[in-house]
Amino acid sequence: MSDSTSLYVDGDSLLHRLDPRSKLALSLALFVPAYVFGRPEYIAIPLVVAFAGLLAGGGWRNLKRIWFILVALFVVGLVLWPNFVEPSGPTLVDAGPILLTLDQLLFALGRSLRIATFVVTGLAYISTTANEELVRGMRGLGIPYAFCFAVGTALRLFPTFLGAAGTVRQAQEARGLDLSASNPIERIRNFVPLLIPVFMTAFRNVETQSMALEARGFDTRRERTFYRESAFAVRDWAAVALAVAVVVGAVALSSTGVGTF
């Protein structure tokens, strides 16, 4: 009864219709500005665009899944980064050992926004790209098919793996396993009865799976065809052109000092 759906959200948005390769180019057009600029107001732009893309592609459901991780990354960055920067600019907080200046805050904010941009962009990509598309896109970039297929399968299997872990946990809790022990060593030890069955089950599954795979004629050494191999459309060329312009523009601007510290 577990609801083990993959991260891909089926839909018909523009992002869904784009070729996985042109989508990759668009992702780079968000990654690069987020990386080359440092000031938060500049990085906020790719982040907002990434969010818009995620929502337009129907990825809201996935955002809900990883919301916690995103916030945690953001907050941890905001707290840690000021310690790595020389304090300069107007002082915001000065309470004994704690000193925070405006520049420190802006720098940390920029770094946290950067991480968030990476995560949200990646999520938007995976939410709008089916595994088969992903594999096809990677292969289109000249990556060996066997590797592409392995990545696609790993993504697909992840929810199944989580489902098995849930069952194992219930089975052991029913036998009195207490996962809330206070002693940290005890706590780690208590995970052994969970991890071993989860990995053994996964291992057995992988064996059956690879057997079933070959029985269906899967062979990385042989020629294969692709049903629904989409050609690069006009919109894909447009997307790539846009991406190139953004990347070139961002690199040029930042090299003149705009948007950086």
Added chain:
Amino acid sequence: MTSSDGIAARLRDVVFSYDRGADLDTADLSADADPDDREGPVLRGLDLDVPAGSFTVVMGASGGGKSTMLRTLNAIIPDFIDGSFRGEVNVLGRDATQTRVSEMAHDAGMVLQDYESQLFGTSVEAEVAFGPENLAVPPEDIGPRIDESLSLVGLPDLDRRREPSGLSGGQKQRLVFAGVAATRPDLLVLDEPTSDLDPKGTRDIVDVVTRLSEQEGQGWSGPETIVMVTHKIEEALLADRAVLLKGGKAFRSGPLQEVFTDVEALREARVAVPPLVEAFDALGWPDEDLPLVPKTAAEQVRASDLTYTGPKNPEQAPAGTGAETGEMLFELNDVEYAYETDRGPVTAVDGVDMAVREGEVVALVGHNGSGKTTLAKHFNGLHAADAGDVTYKGRSVPDYRMSEIGREVGYVFQNPDHQIFADTVREEVAFGPENFGLEGEELDRRVDHALETVELDGLDDEDPFSFSKGQRQRVALAGILATDPEVIVFDEPTTGLDAAQQRQFMDLVGKLNREEGLTVVMVTHDMATVARYAPRTVVMQDGRVAYDRATRDLFADESLLAQYDLVAPHPTELANHVRDDDDAPALTAEELVTALGGEGVYSGGEQ
């Protein structure tokens, strides 16, 4: 593609061991393989001919080499699985011992029991296209094949973009069949394709296999030859030929009717004798007249001078289980439970009232998704009701700590591999009782007793991972028994066990109930198990209790069975054909024999 002599697959002197370094020349191939022995060759000089155009069913005890034999037909052995191999395998004119699996996939398709491991696509369409893509079928030909395959498996209207993970188990397995059919194999190899399915899913797959064997495909005329391994007699009856494997050799093979009415051979091969064959053999019918299906059997009874008199104590289970009931243990009051999903809460249990008394054996049946497992998890607090309440001995279950309720109410999960983790059997079995605070002599005593009960005593120091499935299931049971519970909840206790192991496991459960008053709640799809051991059945439908009364009354009412999508065991179906309305139906072969007058009562047609 068939060789000229009309043989689709020819095996000669095939020997195979999963041990890579096995010396096959000196291995003892004559000994009967112990079904629980994991070492030594599994195939021990197998000779077999599968005629082209036949539908052959392969049966035998666990460890007899059934699945191993199937894997030689599409070169998984010896190409894919490392081991020691010897012998000749010729499949559709090819030397299968010299062919790659992916090459064999052009001619031979395979469907395994575990559908989850056989689905690779993120959409229905991608899944079916995967095989043809691998075989380099031109893209423009793949579309028509998808249409053809999906209608062959009875899913023509399924949304092509739908994710397979959201389908029911039966639909998933049908999708696997579609994926294989799309490669248009001449030989179809099926390894227990319905073992993980509920009764409805099973029936759908039976329909698919029937359709494929009748070659009704439009663009493609279906696989010429089918070879299937199964434990279920209803499925075996689809075939026209049968092979019994025993100790890695073909022990009997021939036309289905001939093999399945050879009671001695079936027993010797540790294959469950079809219950009607067993009954009619005991009644005194000659071997050549033993019936396989209830309809023929009913005609034979009507033509004879035997009369049917129902069991004297119809409220009793044939196994004598669940007879003594004592104090009230569980009371469920308007229980509701919903799962949180991405698309909001999904109600799994929707207002259930139910009570269980000490010493009862209650079967909990219904489709996958009917809420039976979710409900069962309320008995030991794995789930806490969203609304309503569940009490054990008058106290609310969520008010117990897990360490309290866990000692009293054991839960045996379907797959023993979801809980086995220790290096030795003793350590594994002691895990539960230790968690519940037992130690020293008391702990040792409990573990010893539990191992003795499941007949694994003396194997304390063995590694449970090296055990057969039947043994692993018993290790899991011992781990629960060692906490000395008052109640055990079983979730599909017999899945993956062969007929003999199922019987052994359930007889053990029955004995614990009769002799020690163990209360049993079992979630199961296996109606023969329900009929034999559970005097009371609860049918779940859409999260509600649809039926909660005597098992015998349920099986006596064909319209109820149809309504719940359940199928009665063959002896019951026969009894329903021949009994008077006020007579109760027999539930097992033994009851049927008694109801028709006892052993040897038949002495020929006319007197």
